[in-house]
Amino acid sequence: MRDIARAVGRYSICLVAAVLAGLASGCSTNGHPAAIAPSPSSSTSTQTIRQTDDAGLRLPFDTDFPNRWSINNDGSPYEPCTQVPTEVLRNFGLNPSSVSDAAASDFQTARGCEWTFADDNLSAISQFVGDIVHPEDGLAGHKALNSSGTEWFSDLVVQARKVLVGSIAPSDCAVYVRSGDAVVVTSVIEFGGDAPSTAEICQKAADFLESTISRIPE
Incomplete structure (x- = not known):
């Protein structure tokens, strides 16, 4: 079930990442975050891949992607994987240990994390960063x-x-x-027979953003 949940969440992230910058093709490339604790046999190349945000805080997993931080998402230093407090995740009914990388491949636009709900591992909230194509035009552009x-x-x-x-x-x-010069995207996806309306899902996304926006630099 966990594999199904991650596949469903990854599908949603890929779609929103495509909206960010038209880079949906990156979602079909193979790639995945590694286990939290690297084994002694980890390759030298994996050990040298950046594993911390701009403030030096450690990601909650080991990433295999050398270009997880890239020119596609360097417009903001904000890193959802290290900046979203655990208490916020729990307040929204999310399972903090379900954290997974928003990136499904190397050099993707989306840089952030996804968390599944504790009582519904087919539904998730994700928050990620992607650069604005024409920052001079702002959000309207x-x-x-x-x-x-x-x-x-x-x-x-x-x-x-x-x-x-x-x-x-x-x-x-x-x-x-x-x-x-980036947008921080908060995405909510909910499946199931008792799934709420789109308006309710949008409200949950807005509420999650409000709970984290003080950490997101302007």
Whole structure:
């Protein structure tokens, strides 16, 4: 079931990453985060791959991707994998130990993490960073560039910051806030017979963002 859950979550992240920068092809490339504790037999190349954020905080897993941080997502130093507090995850009913890398391949736009719900491992919340293609045009330009394939709802204001709200499927909703020359995307995907409405999913995404936005630099 855990493999199914990760596959479902990865599918959602790939779709939102495609909306970020039209890089859906990167989602089909093989790649996965390694176990948390590296074994003594780990290769030299794996051991030299960056494993910390800009503040020196350790990722909650070992990444195999040399270009997890890249020109596709370096517009903001924010790293959801190290900055989202455990108490926030628990408050939203997420399982902190379910954390997985948002990147499904090397050199992807999406840089961040995904967590599944403790009572529903087919549903998840993810938060990740991706650069804005034309930062001079801001969030409005980002929305215009990605008008196809996304149903955009009314913008929000969260702690005095503009936030975009968009959905690419009834079971999925994402909110976008600017950070430097990037957007931080908070995506919620919920499946199952008792799945909430898209509006409720969007509200959950906005609430999760509000719980973390103080850590996201402008």
